[in-house]
Each structure stands twice: as structure tokens, then as C-alpha cells.
Amino acid sequence: MKQIALIDCNNFYVSCERLFQPVLRDQPVVVLSNNDGCVISRSNEAKQAGIAMGEPLHLCQARINRYKVRVFSSNFSLYGDISNRIMTILKTFTKKIEIYSIDEAFLDLSHIPAPKCTEYLENMRDKIYQLVGIPVSIGLGPNKTLAKVAASYAKQKEGVLNYNALSQIQQDELLRKLLVADVWGIGKRSASKLKALGIYTAYELRQAPTNLISNKLTVVGSRLQYELQGYTCLEIETHTQNKKQIISSRSFGSTTNQLSDLEAAVSLFVSRACQKLRQQNSLARSLSVYIRSNPFSKNEPLTSLSDLAILPQASNSTPVFIKTAKRLLQKIFQQGVFYKKAGIALGMIQDTSQQTGIFMTDPKNSKLDGIIDQLNRSCQNPLLFYAAHQPTKKQTWQMQRSLMSQQYTSSWKELLLVKI
DNA sequence: TCTGGGGTCCTAGGACCC
DNA sequence: TCTGGGGTCCTAGGACCC
Numbered sequence: 001m002k003q004i005a006l007i008d009c010n011n012f013y014v015s016c017e018r019l020f021q022p023v024l025r026d027q028p029v030v031v032l033s034n035n036d037g038c039v040i041s042r043s044n045e046a047k048q049a050g051i052a053m054g055e056p057l058h059l060c061q062a063r064i065n066r067y068k069v070r071v072f073s074s075n076f077s078l079y080g081d082i083s084n085r086i087m088t089i090l091k092t093f094t095k096k097i098e099i100y101s102i103d104e105a106f107l108d109l110s111h112i113p114a115p116k117c118t119e120y121l122e123n124m125r126d127k128i129y130q131l132v133g134i135p136v137s138i139g140l141g142p143n144k145t146l147a148k149v150a151a152s153y154a155k156q157k158e159g160v161l162n163y164n165a166l167s168q169i170q171q172d173e174l175l176r177k178l179l180v181a182d183v184w185g186i187g188k189r190s191a192s193k194l195k196a197l198g199i200y201t202a203y204e205l206r207q208a209p210t211n212l213i214s215n216k217l218t219v220v221g222s223r224l225q226y227e228l229q230g231y232t233c234l235e236i237e238t239h240t241q242n243k244k245q246i247i248s249s250r251s252f253g254s255t256t257n258q259l260s261d262l263e264a265a266v267s268l269f270v271s272r273a274c275q276k277l278r279q280q281n282s283l284a285r286s287l288s289v290y291i292r293s294n295p296f297s298k299n300e301p302l303t304s305l306s307d308l309a310i311l312p313q314a315s316n317s318t319p320v321f322i323k324t325a326k327r328l329l330q331k332i333f334q335q336g337v338f339y340k341k342a343g344i345a346l347g348m349i350q351d352t353s354q355q356t357g358i359f360m361t362d363p364k365n366s367k368l369d370g371i372i373d374q375l376n377r378s379c380q381n382p383l384l385f386y387a388a389h390q391p392t393k394k395q396t397w398q399m400q401r402s403l404m405s406q407q408y409t410s411s412w413k414e415l416l417l418v419k420i
Numbered sequence: 421t422c423t424g425g426g427g428t429c430c431t432a433g434g435a436c437c438c
Numbered sequence: 439t440c441t442g443g444g445g446t447c448c449t450a451g452g453a454c455c456c
Contacts, residue, residue: 033424040424040456056423074424101456187454218430220453247426296423343425400422 001164002232003109003117005140006147007090007124009083010155012103013041015134016082017072020408020416028069032057035251035400036073045069073401077410085132093124098236106144108236118162125159140164144234145227148184149174149202175203175228185224190217202228242280242349248273249343253400255294257338259330262291266325269344274318275373277346283314285348287321289328294340303339305332314350318369321346 009015013031018024028045032038039046039055049067051060057071064071083102090097096108112120121138128136139150141163153174154161163171181191183202193216199205205213206228214222223233248269256262266289277284290306307328315321325344406414 035422035424037423054424058422061422104456185454189453220430243427245427249425251424294423341424 001114002142003112003114003140003164004143004147004236005107005109005121005124005138006100006144006151007086007105007107007128008137008139008151008154009086009103010135010137010159011041011043012083012134013072013074013079014043014046016075016079017405018043019082019133020405024070028067029072030064030069031072031074032403033074035253036402037251040074071403073404075405075407078405078407081409082132082134086128086134086136089128089131090124093120096236096238098238099240106147106236109140114164118160118165121160121162135159142230143227143232144236145184145224146230149178149228152178152182172203175206176201178202180205183224183228185220190221193217242282242351243276244347244349246273246276246284246346246349247343248345249290249341251341252339255338255340257336259333262329262333262339262342263326265342266329266344267322269342270321270325271318273344273346274316274321274369277316277349278369278373281352282349283316283352284321284346285314285350286310286346287324287328288345288347289325289332289342290344291329291332291339291342293337300338303334303337305334307332308347310348314348316352316369 014029017029017031024043026045027043028049029043030039030046030051031041033040036057039051039053039057039060042051042053046067046069049063049069051063051069057064063069079102087097087099087105090105090107094107094109094111098106100106109117109120117140121140125136125138128134137151137154137159139147139152139154139161141147141150146163150161150163163174166174178201180186180194180199180201181188183205186194186205194200194205197208197212197216199208205225208225210222210225213225217224226233250265250269252265270287286308288306288308290304292304293300293302295302309324309328311320311324321344406416408414408416
């Protein structure tokens with residue numbers, strides 16, 4: 001039988017903040033999304049204080065005050081750096097690893113003798129804590145879905161749970177306790193469809209007639225059902241695929257009705273996306289731009305505008321896409337609307353080597369982009385910008401991150417100081 | 421006053437062709 | 439006046455994930 005492990009960092013962003021401020025260890029802590037909008041990571045104490053995942057800050061402010069919850073803006077460059085350290089350690093255990101998200105990885109440990117597997121996982125957990133200081137939970141099962149199930153219970157079991165080592169009765173018991181809405185891949189919609197069929201738990205989903213599930217939840221549901229039964233439908237993907245779409249978008253700190261503000265924002269998003277595009281050695285042919293007003297506004301109706309352009313030739317040149325983005329923006333822009341968010345997406349992505357036709361990328365532009373990438377990669381805050389971003393102007397639309405911790409590991413200026 | 425961002429996969433339905 | 443049906447490709451939108 002296969003042995004698939006899921007390593008899941010506990011309350012990852014909160015754990016990263018605690019790493020550099022140990023005094024937070026027993027305190028309730030939350031980390032907020034961009035613009036300090038929603039809660040996106042909670043310590044166990046904060047969960048007990050009744051703060052929900054994704055809850056808007058302004059709705060839980062009273063509870064935060066009452067329970068003296070410590071609040072942080074998100075510090076993604078710090079979290080990314082800590083994540084890299086953990087993934088590097090995991091790679092010493094096996095080459096068959098899929099980095100699934102910033103705080104999760106699947107490992108194929110089928111080569112480890114089954115009786116030794118639990119001990120192997122405990123060793124892994126201890127090593128990560130010892131070397132990086134982040135607590136993790138590890139679940140192991142015959143496939144990804146059951147590894148996920150095991151990991152969700154591992155949090156109560158000293159961080160490690162080996163589903164394969166359980167008896168049939170224990171496995172059934174585990175699935176009976178698990179609500180179907182908490183199964184990986186079952187969201188709100190699917191959960192309510194299943195509820196209508198009288199299916200409430202993972203166990204009931206596993207036992208349900210297969211044609212019923214495929215009718216109601218399509219092949220996606222069928223795959224999950226098979227995986228709950230112990231078959232493999234979702235393989236581990238060991239090499240990172242190039243992105244098929246690259247999105248860059250942000251909500252603004254405050255709204256704006258100025259085209260020039262939107263142009264500056266969109267130009268910045270295009271530069272970020274193009275840099276990612278070049279990083280994976282790709283070209284894109286389509287660019288879409290969208291802008292919208294505040295969907296939560298009680299006074300103004302929602303305005304959401306977008307348009308897409310397809311270039312005659314695939315490109316990864318920042319100036320080419322900035323020019324196109326501005327053209328689209330001018331086309332869709334409506335006067336008198338107060339905009340809260342803008343974004344761009346690059347699509348029709350292909351490998352650099354796939355480029356055909358006689359028009360190649362302008363060598364001058366591509367050399368310039370290369371130099372900008374190189375300089376900006378070597379430092380925390382970009383050194384070089386296209387003038388279209390208006391970097392020297394104070395931007396009213398920029399993000400609010402008033403509660404951010406230091407860049408302890410990713411900025412020379414903000415390294416942790418140790419006094420001895 | 422204050423509600424994230426980035427990504428994937430799947431499907432239904434329209435356009436088009438023979 | 440009669441006005442098919444099957445196949446492919448593409449896209450928008452739904453659903454879900456972290």
C-alpha cells in the first residue's frame with residue numbers, strides 16, 4: 001500500500017510571528033490579510049475566543065479587545081522565507097515531494113517499511129521544530145485525500161497520525177466523526193447538495209452509491225469518493241508546473257476615481273506579473289484588465305469592468321504589456337466611479353522556446369527587463385521601476401499594513417538583534 | 421470607516437463546420 | 439415550403455483550495 005504523508009504547518013502565519021516574539025507563545029494571536037481586512041491565521045487561543053477564519057476585522061474587533069488578541073498585518077516575505085526553510089528540510093527525507101502551498105507538502109514515503117513509518121514521521125516533525133521552530137502536523141494515508149483526513153486529526157494527536165496503521169474499525173470511526181464539509185475538495189455548495197441527500201459525514205460519502213455521487217458532484221466528487229475508499233485518483237506532482245495564468249491584483253487602501261491612479265496601479269501589477277512570467281521562461285499572449293468599485297458599499301451600486309486583449313505575438317516584455325494594459329484601461333474606465341480594486345491577468349501562456357513567427361521579442365526590451373529583474377531580485381524592495389508606476393508619488397490607493405512585524409529574515413535592515 | 425490574493429479544474433453552452 | 443445532427447473548439451462562470 002502507498003504511504004502518502006501530508007505535512008501541514010500549524011497556524012502557519014501566527015507560528016512565524018511567534019518565532020521571533022516568543023512572548024506571544026501562550027497569547028491569542030491573529031494575522032490579517034492585505035489591507036488589514038480579514039483574519040487569515042489564528043492561534044488556538046484566538047480560535048477559542050470565537051474568531052472565525054476569514055472574518056472581517058471590523059466584525060471581530062470587540063472580541064479582539066475583550067480577549068486581548070495580538071493582531072499582525074501579513075508579512076508574506078517573512079512567511080515565504082520560513083516556508084522555504086521547511087521545504088528544504090522535507091526534501092532531505094524524499095525526492096518525491098509536492099509543495100502544495102506555502103504551509104503544506106505531500107511526500108511519497110512508500111519506500112519506508114510500514115512498521116517504521118510512524119516513527120519516521122515523528123522524527124520529521126521533531127527535526128522541523130528543532131531546526132526551524134515551527135510546529136507541524138503530519139497525516140499519513142494511502143492517498144492524498146486520506147493523508148489530509150489524517151493530518152486534520154493529527155493536530156489532536158501530538159502532531160502525527162498514521163491512518164494506514166489503524167484497524168478497519170478505527171478508520172471507520174475516524175470517517176464517521178469527520179463532517180463531509182471538512183473533507184478536502186468539498187466546499188459549501190457540494191456540502192449542501194450532499195446534505196440534501198442525507199449525507200453528512202465522510203463515512204456516509206464513502207459508502208454512498210457511486211452513480212449518485214457522480215450525478216450530483218461530477219467527476220470531482222467521484223474522485224474524492226474513490227480516494228476515501230482507499231484508491232488513488234490524485235497523483236503526487238513532483239515537479240512544479242509552469243503557471244497557465246498569472247494574476248496580479250490588489251484592493252486599494254482607499255478608493256479612487258482618478259484614471260491616473262488606476263494606470264499607476266495596473267502598471268505595477270503588470271510589472272510584477274511579467275517578472276513572474278520571465279522567471280518561469282514563458283511568454284503570454286493575452287492580457288486582461290479589470291477594475292471594480294467596492295462591492296460592500298451600501299450607497300453605490302457595484303461597478304465591475306474588464307476587457308481582454310490578445311497580442312499578435314506572445315511576449316514577456318513589461319513595456320509591451322504596460323502599453324496594452326493602459327489602452328484597455330482607458331477603454332473600460334468610467335468617470336464618476338470610485339474604484340476599490342484593480343487587477344490584471346496574463347493568459348495564453350507558452351514556453352519561450354515555443355515562439356514561432358518572424359517577429360521576435362524586441363532585444364532591447366528583453367535585455368532591459370533582464371537587468372531590472374536581476375537588480376530587483378537581489379533586494380527586498382524593488383530598486384528599479386517603470387515610470388508608469390509613479391513610484392515617487394504618494395499613492396492614495398496603496399495597501400494598509402499598519403501592524404506589520406519586521407522582515408526578520410528577508411531584509412538586512414531588519415534582522416533580529418540578539419543581545420548577549 | 422473597516423470585507424485578501426492567487427491559482428486550478430470542470431462544465432455548459434455558443435460558434436462554427438461538415 | 440421544407441430547415442439535421444454530430445463533432446470540435448473556445449470561453450465564461452462555478453466551485454474549490456490555501
